[in-house]
Amino acid sequence: MAAENKMVSIYIMGKQYEVPYGVTIMKAMEYAGYRFIRGCGCRGGFCGACGTVYRKPDSFRLKVGLACATMVEDGMHLTQIPFYPANRASYKLEELSPSLGTLLQHYPEVTRCLGCNQCTRICPQELSVMDYIAAAQRGDIEKTAHQSFDCIMCGLCASRCPAEIVQYNVGILARRLYGRHIAPRAAHLAERVGEIKAGKFNDELSRLMQMSKEELQRRYEARDIEQ
């Protein structure tokens, strides 16, 4: 790559550092000498530990992104938001009913949504966050669950919400309500669990456990493979 050796200037909490062009904010901060304690988890866009606020030099706009998935640019000013004291409700899932009442009881603030769309605009997963909150307001748990499914709980939406809604916690409540109380149960699964508890496979497995390596290997090579 031609641009490989190019360096750019970035400002980490106001301090200037020269870092290689084209790397992620996370790798650039390490290159600059940081050893993360907070603000770094999976390093691959799954855990939401690395939310970052940044601004490009020619703009007043504050942007947010994941440090592990956003590339540095020349003149970027940035800081991480490693923690946010967000509200979370506690509940006994098995005792809840999948209803609007349940959502509002745990997160009454969803009714305060102003429809400003900030959350959707900044979500690094490009989710329609405002829409899933709107679905939650209507008690449409299935829609809230599906639309929020790819949420990595990075907290960036909540950090910008003027109504102080914690969208990702509403999302996980909806998903767990859906998974437990709305999605149809797998009948074949229940049946298999019954068979196992009744010991149906014990004999066959004990035979396999005692088998010589050669015999096992023979059976392994000869096993038929589902197409």
Next chain:
Amino acid sequence: MYTAEMLSLIETVERTREKRLKEAFPRLSAAEKTNILQSYHPDHMKDSMRPVKVGPNAGEKMPHELVDVLESRSMIDVDGLALENIDYDVDVLVIGGGGAGTAAALLAAERGATVLLATKLRHGDANTMMAEGGIQAATKENDSPAIHYLDTMGGGGFQNIPQLVNALVQDAPICIQWLERLGCMFSKDPDGTLNTIHGGGTSRKRMHFAHDYTGAEIMRTLRDEARNRGIKVVEFSPAVELIKDDQGQCAGAVLYNLETEQYLIVRAKTVIIATGGSGRLHINDSPTTNHYGATADGLVMAYRAGAKLIYLDATQFHPTGVAFPEQIVGQLVTEKVRGLGAQLVNIDGEQFIYPLETRDVVSSAIFRECRERQKGIPVPSGYGVWLDSPMIEMLHGKGTIEKELPAMFRQFMRFGINMAEKPILVYPTLHYQNGGILINEDAESEIPNLYVAGEASGGVHGRNRLMGNSLLDIIVFGRRAGKNAAEKAKTVKLGKLTLEHTKSFNKELEQQGLGQRVAPILLPDYRGKISK
């Protein structure tokens, strides 16, 4: 964004695609497999390993990077630390807040134990969160735990410990049901039938998934439940040493608060190590898929306390790590991409391996294609081969990738590559620690009152883990560890707390002229570098 050269090479892949769609590449025979592994797999490269000189596995070969941490001294000033000043006094201490640790904590709490879960980063910042592909269980009519057993043993080179595999396959459906009841949104048909596909080395379609966020869905659900149950969690406080009592039982651990830099003493009747794997040791100088905290801490602590390790000379390289773009080199391209039909293709647009051979075999085939046969595609970090993802859209319909592989799709789109239209470049990456601390089917180590679950444990996967068996393993043995540790705690009487074992390990190191380094390393050090 692909370079102009890459775009022109992609035309070759596109030209052969129609023909390849109809072409089934032959599977390798047992002899061919052995041959390719011995010639190309890093496990068989002589200079990548050396025998460890101290401890219960003295004389056995392991990768240098692992031996380095096993032969390190404690970070604690053993004589200076006052073990009487106990900060937490609990029934069960769980070390590690990934999937195995959280499942263990839930089961222990359910049994009435007081539980403390100590973890290094945030609760859930773990390899579990990153698993995309799926979790195995024989839940379908054409499948059975016995077939699952055979697949697992074959994958592991028939060296898995039979009792552990029996527990794995028999508990599997029970664990899926447990997760279903906790509200995990597995992908299902409208009638509730769980969707399942193949993974490398499976003979039945038994890979259950939640789109390609399977691990994240499991992890966030377990974490949410732990919060609901009020389980006490301390974050950014890794364990750095196990504590024993004067009768040789495990009796707690020393934690280190990464932020205040203070030590904390935990006394516990039973301890569960669930610290996960070791990808961040960058074995063989390889990039890795693993999270930031995967530094083999649990192995180091347990080894010093006298626990035996098994199969640590077997390291899993995932055949399809990202080879391009440079920003995300080493990150995982889930096996599900091959499960859905994408083929591996060389620079001439030809297949060179059946895509769903076991991981060790596929990785070796890619090494061979790039090194010996010189048919790799040049990338800034070396070589890659094509993974022909657009085939998925042709086989299963347009839009399948965005629907079934949203995490993957998003990852590449962030860097201007649309994998539904263009193939992607992959190369093997350090992925999984096949071995670990030896356990039995009750998740007990050889040290009284010390339990181990998940990637930190060893034996269940033999020398090579199948995809989907690890997410399963962490739930099966996490639950077993939690339940058994809580039961055991009811009868445990602890003596005086001591770090004598650490002292004598330090002495052993000294005698060998070792112990210049300090471990566990807790966090990798990438300062002044561009990390892999």
